[in-house]
Amino acid sequence: MRLLLDESVPVKFRRALPNHDVRTVVEMGWSGVNNGKLPALERALSSMKPQSCTLVSGVA
Numbered sequence: 001m002r003l004l005l006d007e008s009v010p011v012k013f014r015r016a017l018p019n020h021d022v023r024t025v026v027e028m029g030w031s032g033v034n035n036g037k038l039p040a041l042e043r044a045l046s047s048m049k050p051q052s053c054t055l056v057s058g059v060a
Contacts (some may be wrong), residue, residue, distance in 0.1 A: 002044055006057030007031060 002021045004012060014022040027030060030041060035057060 004028070004038065006035065006038070008057055 003017060003021060003023070005011070005024045007025050009023060009024075014024075025033065025038065028041075030038060033041065
């Protein structure tokens with residue numbers, strides 16, 4: 001599963017998901033992008049790849 005971690009999620013959280021393709025908003029160059037726009041950006045990226053992505057935000 002592909003996961004996109006929002007800026008509010010600690011980067012260390014990715015260690016809890018070793019069997020997943022985990023990226024961060026910062027890694028993707030999407031820092032400061034409104035959460036409402038992130039799914040559209042990810043869909044555009046996913047159109048080039050067959051997998052979808054889940055946005056993870058607000059995890060403390």
